Amino acid sequence: MSTPAPRYERAVRRAQADGRIPALAVALHRADREPWVFTVGDSGNPGHPLGPDTRFRIGSVTKTFTAVLVMQARDDGLIDLDQPVSAYLDLPAHGDATIRRLLSHTAGYQREPYGDVWDSLLAPDAGRMLAELDRAERVLPNARRFHYSNLGLAVLGQLVAKLRGGTWAEIVQERILAPLGLAATTVARPEQAAIGYLVDAYSDAARPEPPVDVAGLAPAAQIWSTAGDMARWAAFLASPEIVDPAGRVLAAATVDEMRWPLTTTDENLWALGFGLGLILVPEPHRVVHVGHDGAMPGFLAGVYGRRGGDGNPGALGCAVLGSSGTAWQTNELVHELLRIAVDSDPAEIRPWRPAPPAPATYRPVLGRWWSEGMEFVFSWHDGRLQARAVDAPASRPPAIFESLPDEVDVLRTISGREAGELLRLTRDDRGGVARMHWATYRFTRAQEAFDGGRATDGPE
Structure with a gap:
């Protein structure tokens, strides 16, 4: 150039x-x-x-x-x-x-x-x-x-x-x-x-x-x-x-x-x-x-x-x-x-390189979750758990989390969406993450209404 x-x-x-x-x-x-x-x-x-x-x-x-x-x-x-x-x-x-x-x-x-x-x-x-x-x-x-x-x-x-x-x-x-x-x-x-x-x-x-x-x-x-x-x-x-x-x-x-x-x-x-x-x-x-x-x-x-x-x-x-x-x-x-x-004269684009995987305790969190009818993706980059709405523009930075001392299942949002709020993980009997609460809002793997039902559920 x-x-x-x-x-x-x-x-x-x-x-x-x-x-x-x-x-x-x-x-x-x-x-x-x-x-x-x-x-x-x-x-x-x-x-x-x-x-x-x-x-x-x-x-x-x-x-x-x-x-x-x-x-x-x-x-x-x-x-x-x-x-x-x-x-x-x-x-x-x-x-x-x-x-x-x-x-x-x-x-x-x-x-x-x-x-x-x-x-x-x-x-x-x-x-x-x-x-x-x-x-x-x-x-x-x-x-x-x-x-x-x-x-x-x-x-x-x-x-x-x-x-x-x-x-x-x-x-x-x-x-x-x-x-x-x-x-x-x-x-x-x-x-x-x-x-x-x-x-x-x-x-x-x-x-x-x-x-x-x-x-x-x-x-x-x-x-x-x-x-x-x-x-x-x-x-x-x-x-x-x-x-x-x-x-x-x-x-x-x-x-x-x-x-x-x-x-x-x-x-x-x-x-x-x-x-x-x-x-x-x-x-x-x-x-x-x-x-x-x-x-x-x-x-x-x-x-x-x-x-x-x-x-x-x-x-x-x-x-x-x-x-x-x-x-x-x-x-x-x-x-x-x-x-x-x-x-x-933009900055040079740094090449991507593989990095160590997410810690075992947070791997069950990775992937897509739903809350309030909206879809989010939780991922692990640069050594931290991150989250962003699926439809968020690429220019919007993700939310970044940091675990509380001695509480791996409770994390603080340190930047981005809901900065300052807690993310709480609820695990099932096998140690997987069954649901999460971020700023008290429930996050589930499938899209759910506030009462826990799904739009695709028919009348009983």
Whole structure:
């Protein structure tokens, strides 16, 4: 198969030209290829021409780092996501918002700290931001609906700083950037920084935007990075078990928890979901892009990893960083490139190989069963008992079971249909499985009504 690089490059060049973006840096990360990085344009920084090491503001992509820090604290037993933030941080108001609601932007906090931050370009420091929380509004009731809030994530960043006994900047460096090797990602503006621009709507003029230090809002928007580093970060959000197999930053199960949608961003158009600090973009065929967009004066960023789908090699992440604050093409391109990656260069198909048979205790379970008039197939693959409805689409993953300790005939559904529910096996006198109960519903080898009779049974 020919390399897809020309398709990538053409898509990037088209976005840069159509969006009139002074500098555009793009990277793709995947488990089975070397990283691909491409830049087009001019950095605007005379001492540092545009290249793979050029740094861009990533804006609200910063929130994904803060969200991971919060989940680290939860996993370390320092916080409970369903406790009010005031249980851990002294606040003058709005402390009843739970940490989970703040992470999912459903706590009702107003968007920004008190004052006209984006008019004055003077953000409060962390102490003042928290002290003035009583001057900020609760614009919606807690848990009512999605309302994006920089203030809410900034409060969580300061919560983590207090819990860990350092500054947010120190903690993000120590607990995320260093372990993942994101050496080009910094909180402070680096000397390799691109200049961000406002591109005139009616001419080709471009005006440099002023640099902005967001101070106490740093946990929501401060970070600078390269496209290469951010593609790796996107790959971590999609496949932590590949990028961070030892779980040094976060357990894969916790990242999976972050990706579960807690709200839609628009009740009339279910095009975006929000999990615990992560944006979820549904794609066809049970695929989802997970990550975040970012915007700062003169900069836009899109950083997403791809979950699921045929041809996905795993750890597939993409970052698109641009030096224009108005080019929507920046945020569209990241999704286009993820699609091209699996369309033009899908993962290699691994050959099937025989494996040991199912344990003797579960062999009587294998095959077809019926429940509620529907037919299911139970099988043994990859060392686990699995089940799926006969008419389920191939793209739908099976239910997977795991036996309880010391109870081989009672299994827990650990993923897929009825996740969390029990599967109980009832054996006959010869040790075969006569019937099963899954989530309390009876499963039998023949199709039966709820009273045990069959449709083919005639009157007696």
